[in-house]
Amino acid sequence: MSSKTIVMFSGELDKAMASMIIANGAAAMGDDVTIFFTFWGLNVLRKAQKIKVKKEFMEKMFGWMMPRGAEKLGLSKMNFGGAGAVMMKSMMKKKRVASLPYLIEQAQEMGVKMIACTMSMDVMGIKKEELIDGVELAGVASYLGEADGSNVNLFI
Amino acid sequence: MSSKTIVMFSGELDKAMASMIIANGAAAMGDDVTIFFTFWGLNVLRKAQKIKVKKEFMEKMFGWMMPRGAEKLGLSKMNFGGAGAVMMKSMMKKKRVASLPYLIEQAQEMGVKMIACTMSMDVMGIKKEELIDGVELAGVASYLGEADGSNVNLFI
Amino acid sequence: MSSKTIVMFSGELDKAMASMIIANGAAAMGDDVTIFFTFWGLNVLRKAQKIKVKKEFMEKMFGWMMPRGAEKLGLSKMNFGGAGAVMMKSMMKKKRVASLPYLIEQAQEMGVKMIACTMSMDVMGIKKEELIDGVELAGVASYLGEADGSNVNLFI
Numbered sequence: 200m201s202s203k204t205i206v207m208f209s210g211e212l213d214k215a216m217a218s219m220i221i222a223n224g225a226a227a228m229g230d231d232v233t234i235f236f237t238f239w240g241l242n243v244l245r246k247a248q249k250i251k252v253k254k255e256f257m258e259k260m261f262g263w264m265m266p267r268g269a270e271k272l273g274l275s276k277m278n279f280g281g282a283g284a285v286m287m288k289s290m291m292k293k294k295r296v297a298s299l300p301y302l303i304e305q306a307q308e309m310g311v312k313m314i315a316c317t318m319s320m321d322v323m324g325i326k327k328e329e330l331i332d333g334v335e336l337a338g339v340a341s342y343l344g345e346a347d348g349s350n351v352n353l354f355i
Numbered sequence: 356m357s358s359k360t361i362v363m364f365s366g367e368l369d370k371a372m373a374s375m376i377i378a379n380g381a382a383a384m385g386d387d388v389t390i391f392f393t394f395w396g397l398n399v400l401r402k403a404q405k406i407k408v409k410k411e412f413m414e415k416m417f418g419w420m421m422p423r424g425a426e427k428l429g430l431s432k433m434n435f436g437g438a439g440a441v442m443m444k445s446m447m448k449k450k451r452v453a454s455l456p457y458l459i460e461q462a463q464e465m466g467v468k469m470i471a472c473t474m475s476m477d478v479m480g481i482k483k484e485e486l487i488d489g490v491e492l493a494g495v496a497s498y499l500g501e502a503d504g505s506n507v508n509l510f511i
Numbered sequence: 512m513s514s515k516t517i518v519m520f521s522g523e524l525d526k527a528m529a530s531m532i533i534a535n536g537a538a539a540m541g542d543d544v545t546i547f548f549t550f551w552g553l554n555v556l557r558k559a560q561k562i563k564v565k566k567e568f569m570e571k572m573f574g575w576m577m578p579r580g581a582e583k584l585g586l587s588k589m590n591f592g593g594a595g596a597v598m599m600k601s602m603m604k605k606k607r608v609a610s611l612p613y614l615i616e617q618a619q620e621m622g623v624k625m626i627a628c629t630m631s632m633d634v635m636g637i638k639k640e641e642l643i644d645g646v647e648l649a650g651v652a653s654y655l656g657e658a659d660g661s662n663v664n665l666f667i
Contacts, residue, residue, distance in 0.1 A: 224495040
């Protein structure tokens with residue numbers, strides 16, 4: 200048994216799909232997997248519904264402009280204002296590829312550790328209440344500790 | 356001797372160049388190198404000519420919109436509708452830096468294993484006949500197996 | 512004590528921040544850290560002031576179009592012509608997160624090795640005089656040597 204870490208920096212549908220497919224594949228093979236969600240990657244973990252939390256003006260603006268959760272993410276290219284993401288999801292459904300929300304659920308069931316970066320949360324004004332359940336909070340030292348004990352470390 | 360893996364997710368000229376330069380450098384030093392082409396990265400492996408294959412409507416649309424092969428890729432930034440890529444290629448030629456198609460050929464001659472991700476091919480509707488010769492097909496389990504035995508694993 | 516390498520390919524504020532935070536965190540824990548700046552990543556190392564160097568026409572054009580140094584970088588998304596970067600920097604300041612120029616200084620003080628990729632410098636027409644002090648120059652073989660001896664290798 201070995202360990203894997205992924206830094207999920209980019210909050211796009213396609214990159215999040217790639218992360219979760221690698222993470223879940225490794226977990227299915229018995230590996231310990233930890234995903235650190237940082238910067239735009241935090242959007243993957245946001246709840247779909249609007250959560251009432253106290254925010255400063257700039258934090259609110261960031262919150263409005265960024266996609267709220269796995270269902271709302273765009274593609275890293277050919278997104279065309281969301282049309283590309285819709286097309287990709289329709290292709291995935293047709294080919295019976297699991298959706299991103301399902302992959303996240305599956306990851307949690309298999310024990311993939313999902314950690315939100317506290318510094319990014321602070322800078323972007325994302326509060327714990329806005330994230331899906333089962334997410335831990337930690338900083339870069341915690342990431343480095345995990346990465347040191349892992350044999351595959353990816354930045355996505 | 357050690358092993359290296361690269362996940363080539365992004366199908367852009369500059370990122371593909373970086374991947375191939377690292378891969379070929381490692382292969383020249385005697386390493387086993389495997390590159391997994393997934394999502395947009397599949398475009399790097401497409402043949403330049405149009406191949407007649409049966410596709411559904413959505414698959415055709417994806418096929419039309421995505422660049423057909425290493426000669427057609429854009430830059431990840433400052434592409435300006437392709438002008439940036441033309442400029443970069445002209446600079447590379449002037450400085451006698453090998454072109455991307457040449458780097459791919461060289462990689463194949465040095466035994467760099469090039470694998471196309473079957474799930475991405477399925478979702479994007481890319482068929483084996485559309486890919487250059489010498490490419491193997493495999494899934495995420497195969498990637499994870501290779502990555503476990505490698506000392507450098509990059510996601511590009 | 513262990514070693515880490517980062518390939519800094521993307522020259523954006525957010526990705527450069529992530530790189531430096533990981534690098535400085537590891538250096539603070541006693542690790543040897545090497546960052547290879549390549550392609551757009553070279554812009555992170557450019558001096559803010561215009562340096563008089565002899566360049567060909569195309570090299571000049573690249574030089575004009577690319578951001579000159581850590582203060583000028585945009586975000587990898589939601590940049591809105593620079594407004595996003597300004598907003599992000601203002602949020603960072605408010606939350607007392609170190610600025611990118613400060614993180615780079617700190618990295619150099621902690622002995623993080625910063626290497627500019629000679630091939631990219633050549634292609635993009637960036638001269639040594641244009642880069643901040645304390646940067647070494649090297650090629651892909653040097654990167655691979657460092658990566659072989661490291662337990663965490665990221666491509667950002």
